[in-house]
Amino acid sequence: MISAVIASRFTADQRKRLVSALSTPDDPEPSVHFLPLSVTDLPAARVIIGSYPPSAVRQLTDAATAPAFLQLTSAGYEQYQRPGILSSSTIVSNGSGAFDRAVAEHCLAVLMELQNKLELYRDNQHRGVWHDEGAVSSLQNAHVLVVGKGHIGSEFARLATALGARVTGLRRHIPANANSEDAVRAEGRTCGMDELAALLPDADAVVSFLPSTPQTRGVFNRHFFDLLKEGAFFLNGGRGDAVDMPALREAVKSGRLGGVGLDVTDPEPLPSSDPLWRMPNVVITPHVAGGWRLASTTDALCSLACDNISAFLTGRPVSNQVAGPRS
Amino acid sequence: MISAVIASRFTADQRKRLVSALSTPDDPEPSVHFLPLSVTDLPAARVIIGSYPPSAVRQLTDAATAPAFLQLTSAGYEQYQRPGILSSSTIVSNGSGAFDRAVAEHCLAVLMELQNKLELYRDNQHRGVWHDEGAVSSLQNAHVLVVGKGHIGSEFARLATALGARVTGLRRHIPANANSEDAVRAEGRTCGMDELAALLPDADAVVSFLPSTPQTRGVFNRHFFDLLKEGAFFLNGGRGDAVDMPALREAVKSGRLGGVGLDVTDPEPLPSSDPLWRMPNVVITPHVAGGWRLASTTDALCSLACDNISAFLTGRPVSNQVAGPRS
Numbered sequence: 001m002i003s004a005v006i007a008s009r010f011t012a013d014q015r016k017r018l019v020s021a022l023s024t025p026d027d028p029e030p031s032v033h034f035l036p037l038s039v040t041d042l043p044a045a046r047v048i049i050g051s052y053p054p055s056a057v058r059q060l061t062d063a064a065t066a067p068a069f070l071q072l073t074s075a076g077y078e079q080y081q082r083p084g085i086l087s088s089s090t091i092v093s094n095g096s097g098a099f100d101r102a103v104a105e106h107c108l109a110v111l112m113e114l115q116n117k118l119e120l121y122r123d124n125q126h127r128g129v130w131h132d133e134g135a136v137s138s139l140q141n142a143h144v145l146v147v148g149k150g151h152i153g154s155e156f157a158r159l160a161t162a163l164g165a166r167v168t169g170l171r172r173h174i175p176a177n178a179n180s181e182d183a184v185r186a187e188g189r190t191c192g193m194d195e196l197a198a199l200l201p202d203a204d205a206v207v208s209f210l211p212s213t214p215q216t217r218g219v220f221n222r223h224f225f226d227l228l229k230e231g232a233f234f235l236n237g238g239r240g241d242a243v244d245m246p247a248l249r250e251a252v253k254s255g256r257l258g259g260v261g262l263d264v265t266d267p268e269p270l271p272s273s274d275p276l277w278r279m280p281n282v283v284i285t286p287h288v289a290g291g292w293r294l295a296s297t298t299d300a301l302c303s304l305a306c307d308n309i310s311a312f313l314t315g316r317p318v319s320n321q322v323a324g325p326r327s
Numbered sequence: 328m329i330s331a332v333i334a335s336r337f338t339a340d341q342r343k344r345l346v347s348a349l350s351t352p353d354d355p356e357p358s359v360h361f362l363p364l365s366v367t368d369l370p371a372a373r374v375i376i377g378s379y380p381p382s383a384v385r386q387l388t389d390a391a392t393a394p395a396f397l398q399l400t401s402a403g404y405e406q407y408q409r410p411g412i413l414s415s416s417t418i419v420s421n422g423s424g425a426f427d428r429a430v431a432e433h434c435l436a437v438l439m440e441l442q443n444k445l446e447l448y449r450d451n452q453h454r455g456v457w458h459d460e461g462a463v464s465s466l467q468n469a470h471v472l473v474v475g476k477g478h479i480g481s482e483f484a485r486l487a488t489a490l491g492a493r494v495t496g497l498r499r500h501i502p503a504n505a506n507s508e509d510a511v512r513a514e515g516r517t518c519g520m521d522e523l524a525a526l527l528p529d530a531d532a533v534v535s536f537l538p539s540t541p542q543t544r545g546v547f548n549r550h551f552f553d554l555l556k557e558g559a560f561f562l563n564g565g566r567g568d569a570v571d572m573p574a575l576r577e578a579v580k581s582g583r584l585g586g587v588g589l590d591v592t593d594p595e596p597l598p599s600s601d602p603l604w605r606m607p608n609v610v611i612t613p614h615v616a617g618g619w620r621l622a623s624t625t626d627a628l629c630s631l632a633c634d635n636i637s638a639f640l641t642g643r644p645v646s647n648q649v650a651g652p653r654s
Contacts, residue, residue, distance in 0.1 A: 105465055105490075109443040112436035121612045122449045128599030130613040136620045138432055162489035163432075272455030285448045286457040293463045 002027055002313070005042050006305075007050030007073055008034040009292055014302040018049065021306040024313060037073075047312070049073070049305045051095075054085045067091065067325070069312040071305045075099055075290065077322045091324035093308050097151055098300035099290040104156035106263065106289035107207055107237040108163075112139065114233055114259030119283050137204070137231075137258065140164035145203045147219075148210035148238055149190055156207060156237075157187035170196055172215075200227035205235070212239035220244060225251035231258040237289050240266035245276075252279045263289045329354055329640070332369050333632075334377030334400055335361040336619055341629040345376065348633040351640060364400075374639070376400070376632045378422075381412045394418065394652065396639040398632045402426055402617065404649045418651035420635050424478050425627035426617040431483035433590065433616035434534055434564040435490075439466065441560055441586030446610050464531070464558075464585065467491035472530045474546075475537035475565055476517060483534060483564075484514035497523055499542075527554035532562070539566035547571060552578035558585040564616050567593035572603075579606045590616045 006018055015034060022030040033043055035050075042048070042056045046066060051074040067089040072080070077094045080086060113119055115137045124131050142165045146153045149169030157167045167188030169178075177183060178190035191199075196219075200206070206228065210216040220234070221244040228234065234257060236243055245266055251257055259281040265274075268287055276282055292298055308318040317327040331349055333342070342361060349357040360370055362377075369375070369383045373393060378401040394416040399407070404421045407413060440446055442464045451458050469492045473480045476496030484494045494515030496505075504510060505517035518526075523546075527533070533555065537543040547561070548571040555561065561584060563570055572593055578584055586608040592601075595614055603609055619625055635645040644654040 101465065101467060102463070105439070105467075106443050106463070109436070109439035109445060112432070113440050113445055116433050116436040118436060118440055118445070118610070118612070119449050121615075122446050122610065123453075124613075125604055125611050126450075128601075128604045130596030130599075132613060132615055132618075134620065135622075136429070136433070136615075138428065138621050138623060140428060140432075140623060159490055163486055269457030272457075274455075277452055277455045283445070283449065284452050285445070286451075286459060288448075288459055288463075291459075293461065294465055295462075296465060296467060 001029075001031055002047065003031040003033075003043070003045040004047040004049065005033045005035055005045040005052070006048075007052075008036050009050075009073075010034075010298065010302055014298065017302055017306055018309070021309040022047065022313075047071075047309060049309075054079050054082065058085050069093075069308070069318070071095075071308055071318075072322075073098075073292070073301050073305075081323060086323065089325060091312060091318060092322050093304075093318045093320040094322045095301055095304065096320050098297050098304060100152045100155040102291070102294040102297050103152045103209070103237055103263075103289040104159055105294075106285070107156055107235055107261070108159050110261035110263070110283055110285065111160075111205060111207065111233060111235055114261055114281070114283060115139070119259075119281075138164075141166060142204040143168070143202055144188075145170060145196070145199055145206045146188075147193075147196065147206060147208045148216070148242075150209060150211075152237070153207075153209040154187055156209065161185075161187050168199060170199075196224075197227060200224070201229055203229065203232055205233040207235040208238045208242055210238040210242040212241050216242045218242070218244045220248065222247040222250065225257075228257065230256050233258045233260070235261040235263075236265075237263050240264040240268055249276060249279075252276070252282055257281065259283070261285075263287055328356075328358055329374065330358040330360075330370070330372040331374035331376065332360045332362055332372040332379070333375075334379075335363050336377075337361075337625065337629055341625065344629055344633050345636070348636040349374065349640075374398075374636060376636075381406050381409070385412050396420075396635070396645070398422075398635050398645075399649075400425075400619070400628050400632075408650060413650065416652060418639060418645060419649050420631075420645045420647040421649050422628055422631065423647050425624050425631060427479045427482040429618070429621040429624050430479045430536070430564055430590075430616040431486055432621075433612070434483055434536075434562055434588070435486050437588035437590070437610055437612065438487075438532060438534065438560060438562055440610060441588055441608065442466070446586075446608075465491075468493060469531040470495070470529055471515075472497060472523070472526055472533045473515075474520075474523065474533060474535045475543070475569075477536065477538075479564070480534075480536040481514055483536065488512075488514050495526060497526075523551075524554060527551070528556055530556065530559055532560040534562040535565045535569055537565040537569040539568050543569045545569070545571045547575065549574040549577065552584075555584065557583050560585045560587070562588040562590075563592075564590050567591040567595055576603060576606075579603070579609055584608065586610070588612075590614055 040056045046068045049071045051072045070092045072094045075096045117133045120133045144165045144167045146157045146169040149171045169190045261283045263285045311318045367383045373395045376398045378399045397419045399421045402423045444460045447460045471492045471494045473484045473496040476498045496517040588610045590612045638645045
């Protein structure tokens with residue numbers, strides 16, 4: 001009989017779908033525990049659906065006598081790759097893709113908040129002040145650079161294009177068909193990271209979805225901010241260490257930027273003493289663009305997990321595999 | 328020689344275009360004064376481009392010996408219709424259409440602010456607090472009612488549809504082709520105002536662009552808020568008196584609504600003692616969605632004025648005419 005541990009955050013309907021995916025003619029009543037993601041002491045199980053603490057996952061895979069499957073419900077998986085966490089026979093898949101819409105929509109909302117000065121109106125509201133803050137800017141015809149145009153960046157590019165922005169996406173490797181007529185119409189042009197400096201002087205907004213890698217660390221440095229044109233917006237919806245934080249503070253202080261939106265910082269949490277918290281035109285959210293906050297994210301994670309459970313049980317390749325033996 | 332007074336808010340390029348529209352082979356060097364909209368003492372002129380105070384406009388048209396043309400740079404024109412302001416020979420056109428994008432984009436930004444709890448994160452930011460505010464909602468598949476689907480409402484409907492919302496527009500008179508396949512794909516279905524009550528229980532957000540008329544006063548009353556489903560959003564980007572303010576305060580107090588965004592209130596300015604300023608999930612902006620805050624608005628007003636100047640000078644019908652003799 002197969003045993004499974006599944007994150008209890010899934011809704012009742014989603015739990016039913018997951019149990020159904022685990023049920024087979026040979027094993028019509030699998031043993032399933034629904035446990036909070038904070039649990040550190042997991043029962044033995046061959047299937048885990050959820051980004052439980054790495055130490056808890058280690059206990060599990062130690063106990064497994066047959067190949068195990070771990071479906072993470074996060075995009076990040078670095079912490080599970082450290083030595084001693086997973087046996088080499090554990091197949092690991094991450095939640096990449098499920099967060100695209102949530103992160104893209106959050107970042108679009110923050111960009112529009114800054115363009116419409118909604119953060120200033122919010123501040124005025126607390127003082128009961130009816131005061132016109134003057135000129136605003138629009139996404140229509142705005143030139144938006146999406147730096148790190150992977151799944152999330154492409155979704156953001158589609159949303160911004162749909163609202164009339166001229167989007168240019170930048171990524172290390174340009175996929176085939178990235179610049180087909182259809183693709184360009186839906187989400188703008190895609191080019192290499194090496195074009196960043198040349199594009200900056202014409203950009204009205206730069207939105208980063210760069211992950212944390214040795215290559216991305218500090219990409220947004222003093223040289224980058226110096227090239228940004230007066231009044232441009234800068235958003236970070238990727239990872240905090242892509243930004244050289246002292247260079248960012250200096251750029252904001254100079255008053256040249258139209259606004260800055262940060263969902264990620266370096267370090268996290270941002271210390272309450274950091275002057276960025278109180279700088280004008282800076283909007284900070286505490287790394288909440290992704291996660292389980294949007295119903296459609298949870299639904300996408302459930303669908304991914306169901307498909308991958310079926311694949312694992314029948315020996316087919318799972319989607320989003322990031323570690324373990326390949327089928 | 329024709330004499331004109333033009334709002335000095337137009338850019339240098341736009342001024343050139345306006346002067347060029349006033350110049351004819353017979354009158355290559357028209358007399359043009361560029362004056363701020365706050366000016367109350369206007370020189371005599373046959374053409375005015377700008378929503379100057381009605382008293383100033385009265386002086387002007389008194390002085391005119393031939394039919395005059397007044398191009399307002401606002402959508403509202405009621406204050407110019409009062410007796411004694413304009414001679415019956417003055418052709419008046421309003422700025423309707425030029426504000427569509429600005430108002431629609433502002434309202435979309437506020438809706439997304441509320442859906443993503445950005446107002447709460449802004450409040451936390453002031454205290455340097457890195458705190459997760461939990462579940463958010465999305466425009467994707469959200470059912471959005473646009474009440475008062477005129478020019479601005481249609482633009483809002485297009486933007487929300489482009490982001491994946493299911494939009495239903497409500498208006499008094501349904502234009503031919505409003506429900507053609509193309510129209511529905513671009514901006515959702517259009518139906519009559521009498522369907523409002525039936526649609527409310529399924530609406531995730533209701534956005535009003537209703538003008539102030541005897542028919543619209545207090546449309547959003549206690550009955551309306553009672554029919555809204557738990558967690559729904561309500562926005563007013565039209566006129567403040569469409570809302571029964573005590574009923575709105577009560578609905579917010581009940582905690583049933585997901586959030587409220589008000590760019591217009593009754594009265595305006597909203598008194599600083601009004602409890603709405605400090606109610607949770609209420610976002611207030613001081614009637615700034617329209618106006619001259621967006622560069623594309625000013626450009627649209629300039630194009631409208633240029634076209635209408637040419638029409639007036641050659642005796643053709645002007646666009647957006649709201650008063651005066653018709654050609």
